Amino acid sequence: MRRGNVVWSWFWMILGILYFFLPLLATFLFSLRAKLGVLSFTAYVNIFSDPNFIYNFSYSVLWALLTIIAGILILVPTAYLIRLRLPQFRTPVEFITLLPFVIPVIVYVFSLVRTFSQPPLLIVDSPVLLIAAYTVLSMPYMYSAVDTGLRAIDVRTLTEASQSLGAGWGTILFRVILPNIRAAILSGAFLSFAIVIGELILAEYLVKPAFAPYMNYMMQQKAYEPAAMAIVSFALTWACMGIIQFVGRGQQGQIAAGH
């Protein structure tokens, strides 16, 4: 790499870091002002002593993990089959995966409630509906990520090789293909995780314990605690991402692009 380029890289990076961290810093400083005249962690003590905080955040993490799993289970086989065998389905499937992007969440939630509040589909109270809705919301990102990953590896050769070694479809999908698109799935998983933690309207209207409505509720009542909550949730979510990345690390595809 030419020397000049590295200077530019640092320039953009530092600019980016400033832009991203200054607002967070301002929020953090504000959260330290809970006690008059001194900087203290009172707001943080308050939120951690509130059992609802951990309760709601844990539920959101749970919903997020379940959503990621559901997304992988539904979308990886789909993207794989389309790439390998059914290219003619590519456009309609892509269109469907991009629909959630297009529909405002508030409209989507209303239609969900209408659809599922009557028998025989009376699941409006069930967490299954919540997970399904979250999965739908994260579909554009998850599918895009999985598709990009599959594009970069040689799906055909991998499949042929596995088949000739006697592997069944399950083995091919989960022990050959999946590990090779790890980085892409991680990218999709990050986005899904963040979407679920940050999504307010869905959890509000489907009345399930979740972090975003809880934070929203606190914001109507307290001054300093919500700022502390924003910082803590940011940090916790970042940590979860780090864990996902750590767990998902490993050699990027053996048969990667470039041969």
Place this chain on the structure above:
Amino acid sequence: MTVINSIERGAPPARPASPKFSWAWLGLTPFFIFSLLFLLYPASILGVRSFQDTKTHAFTIKYIVQLLHDPYLLGAYGISIKISIITALGGGLFGFLLAYSAIRGGLPSFMRSSLMTFCGVASNFAGVPLAFAFIALLSPSGELTRILIKLGFNPYFHGFTLYTFWGLSLVYMYFQFPLMVLIIAPAIDGLRREWLEAAENLGASSFQYWRYVAFPILLPAILGTMILLFGNSFGAFATAQALTGGQINLVTIVIGSQLRGDVLGDPGVGYALALGMVFIMAIAIVIRTILQRQTERWLR
């Protein structure tokens, strides 16, 4: 073994049509059932109710007509589109620079993974907390403003204010940059180092490399992702509402005010507006798909 040896990359497999073809069909059914149940059917309600009188449930196009004739509603589309284009362009440009710097810019490798995980979080940091973060920083009593005032410079006396269209755009970038970084990263990964080396070997300057090699390859992906950014911004509303209250006329806020809120609006108008949004987004997505096909060729 002969099967493998005879397969060239990109060539269709030399095998007779097998019963596995029907297998493939079945493989897609989970997806289709899931989408039908949780996406297509509920979404169709949107379409139905745009043409249905709220009270009588009779078929009507009055909401669509109202949409096309009401300057306030059309203005809402205008402002939403404007802010979406601006934040898509700005977010796309800076996001790309950031991503490229971290991935190919010669920076320490931990910066890439930190940037990626951070962007994962930041891409969904929106709504009231985001608005508040910028308020805490840049409002007349914000941290940065106070420091600047101590240094003798009050930005508010020079016409700066956070609570306008441009202030909102600045805040929107907070989730636009990260989205761009996350989605363009695989495309930058696909930019093979051999190409850069080959270009250098042939004596290309940095500018020539970009102009003739990198940009033509990356441009479809960049433009395609900018369209995703457009959609992301088009659908946002919580941040705008928190920061600018009732001042800025965005389609999403108008839809929200018709569908929910303490005072009853006309849901039919809300659904019609949403249908309009779907229409605009559909156009954007078609453009993006065309661009995607172009990128394909290079990433193989």
Place this chain on the structure above:
Amino acid sequence: MWTGGYYGVMAFLSNDAVVKTPPANWADLLKPDYKGQVALSGDPRTSNQAIQSVFAATLANGGSLDNAQPGLDFFKKVNDAGNFVPVIAKPGTIAQGATPIVLTWDYLAFGYKDSFKGNPSVTISYPSPSIASMYVQAISAYAPHPNCAKLWMEVLHSDAGQLAWMKGYAHGIQQADLESRGVIPADLKAKLPSSSAFASAVSPNPTQLAAALALIKAGWMTTVGVDIPTPAP
């Protein structure tokens, strides 16, 4: 069927750390001292509280309970003077100083004051005239267990129920009655504002309220929804 349960009175809440002299009445909101400081608690296109803040202004500005337009015009004046800040006020923004003067229900104002615990210290004042607007409880005509619901209504309207609301600073609908019977505990009475403070508050009837809500909701964007003028030094 429905009955009123509790009501609130529209009040001014101001952050003493930012606002040296709190506004006392509607006309004060136009003073240049309050540049970029006056905020609502919600979006007037969706929030009942925000719309009623605008409605409350109409009485002092030539309007009446039947005509809310002067309230809208008043806020246009506030905006044109550069005093209006469009941020939706929350306890956080009040404490931070971005929205130092807020129009909000008094019970909410007192609640915020408690949660602030002096950090920052705030002043609550009742403009005159103000609006008292009630919240109702209703029993659906299709309710599967209407008598159960009616029993709950009894509880709400008993002394215990009304006092519970008053602990939250809301004005129980029977507050005057409770006062006259001397049923309110002394410590609770000390925390509540005396009735004379908001004696000028008037209460719109449901028809007037509905008309005002519709007018303000529809008229806000066209009357007040303009770019924020930059405050002069």
